[in-house]
Every structure is written in C-alpha cells, then in structure tokens.
Amino acid sequence: MNILDLVKKENTVLPARYREMSTTEMKSRVIAIKEKLGEDLFIPGHHYQKDEVIEFADATGDSLQLAQAAGSTTASYIVFCGVHFMAETADILTNENQVVVLPDMRAGCSMADMADIHQTERAWEKLQKVFGDTMLPLTYVNSTAAIKAFCGERGGATVTSSNAHKMVEWAFTEKERILFLPDQHLGRNTAFDLGIPLEEMAVWNPITDELEFEGDPSTVKVILWKGHCSVHEKFTVENIKELRKTVPDMNIIVHPECTREVVELSDQAGSTxxxxxxxxxxxxxxxxxxxxxxxxxxxxxxQHPDKEIVSLNPNMCPCLTMNRIDLPHLLWALESIEDGNVINRITVEEDVAKNAIYALEKMLANA
Structure with a gap:
C-alpha cells in the first residue's frame, strides 16, 4: 500500500480546533502529555523537521541514527516526526506491542515514491535477462517497506548516506554488480568515491523500462535507479560558480544526494x-x-553565530513533505494517544516486515 492509499484510508484532516489554539497553549499541552506518558512515549525527530517540532523530540538525527533509536526504545508509543518511510522503518524494528504514529499521513517522500514495488520487480526481471544472477540490490532507506523487503529477500541491504560507502563495498564482496535504488545521485557519488568510473555505471529508467547505457553491458558495475531528491537536486553548478566568484574563500559542503557535478565542484560532501x-x-x-x-x-x-553560514542556494525552500508535520499535528497525535483513540498508526504487513528486517539488519550491522 503506497502513501496515497494510506491517506485515503485514514482520517487525515486536522480538527479545526487545533488551528484555533495558540502556540503557547499547544506547547503546554504537549509538555503535559509528555510528562503524563513518561517513558511510554518516545518522539524521534529528523533533522529536517521544523524547530517547533524538534524542541519536543526525545532524539534527533538522520535516518540511520533514528533507525537505531527506534530499534532500541522500549516505549509503548513512538510518535515519529519525519516522513512515512521512516515511520515504517520504526514499525519494522519495534515489537508488535509498540505503536508507531506519524502525526500527518501526508508526510511522504517524493524520492521513495519514485520506486514502487511493481516497477522494481519488473525491472529486476528484465535486468536479469541482461546480467543474469550477478546483481545484488541495495536500497537507500528513503524507500518504501516493500522495496526494503525486495532487497532483503534477494540478499541485499538498505543503506544511508552515513554508511553508503561501507554497504557498497560489502555488496561487491557478494556480487559482481549492484542495483542501487531509488536515488541515482547517492549511488553514483558513492560508487565514484570507491573508484568505479562513470563509464561503468548505467541508469535504469522505470518510466520507459529501459537501461540507459551506451556501450557493452558486460562492463556495467552499477545500475542506478532513475530517482532523485527533489530538494537536493535544486543545488546547481551555477550556485557554486556564483559563490566562487563573489565569496572565493567560502567552504562549500553538500549532501551526496546532490548531482555528481555539484559534489565534484564542492569542497566536501557527506551525510547530514x-x-x-x-x-x-x-x-x-x-x-x-x-x-x-x-x-x-x-x-x-x-547554533553557530561565530561562523558565516549560508545556504548554497539562496532561494532554497524547506522539504515540503517533511514540513507537513507541525506543532498542531504533533499535539493531535499525542492527544489521540492520551484519549486511547490512536490516529495515523503506521503498520507494515508481517511478510513485508520479515524480509525488510533482513535488509535493515545488514545496514545496522555496518553502522
């Protein structure tokens, strides 16, 4: 079931009274519920969340850090302030007595939506006709539980931007080539850093069901799924050239979800x-x-007033789907737990979770 199906299934409309409450009142209620539930409540918050949400997080971090936190908490209720695939991961890594809630079911991930299970199964079948049993699938954690399960079932693993290098190195000890889903840029930048030339990377286009590659397919080492992060693709070569011209002593550091050209022109690249x-x-x-x-x-x-810090793209906007979660939605989720009528619960089907955990455990073992 994809995020659109879930949104249709759930009552996702925020009650009007939350929009009528003052910020002070909402914060007081959140604090009171946190105190009441105590260790029964755990709120993980991704770094990309709004300040009004992060201030109530019990743990903040990137995808890997929050996956580890979800797997180790004993709280009965996990209110995940992130996006849908992160809440799915939390549900997979927790036990059946723990409840995972996403404050706003519309908080999805456009990158994760670029690879659905039907496209992936169809691609795998076609690619096997070209490459045989020489491929291992790896998926960025920014993917659906079904894609994680697909990889786990075939001996593959999940990766994050923090451990992508380790996981790609491991994958090549298992198979001759890898299929990297769903972010082509993280896959390309990681493989390039490990010494694989661009000429040995192909792109699978899930829209046309074609392998985009000129040359002998037997030379391909990495097959990159044609997906991307809509936020990080907005950092451009032009942004860097303008900055080099106007502030030549500025250090440029970018996330590896940016394009190869942007990463290559930057001073440093790495995970959140x-x-x-x-x-x-x-x-x-x-x-x-x-x-x-x-x-x-x-x-x-x-946090660093002693340094001069700017966004590489001065016209950048926050991640729109991450920003679906705000203080009103957080309070709504918490009050639903307090009232015993939990909203927006995230559950992953048992057979999917079983295979997905194989992929996640390989990643966590290399954290």
Missing part, C-alpha cells in the same frame, strides 16, 4: 551527520555554504 559535525569542528570565523535542507541549514546558522 557529517555536515553537522564538520560545522561544529570548524574554527570561529570560517565561512560555509551548505547544500542541504533549509530547516537544518537555518538551525545550524542559529
């Missing part, structure tokens, strides 16, 4: 965790342009 830690360690007075989600960039700016 890597970006945060690099800025933390940087000397006072240093200058940084960051190519990642705007909520996080603004938070980093606030």
């Amino acid at each position: 965790k890597y970006i945060i830690e690099t800025i933390e360690k940087a000397p006072a007075g240093s200058k940084w342009a960051i190519g990642t989600e705007m909520n996080l960039v603004n938070r980093i700016i606030q």
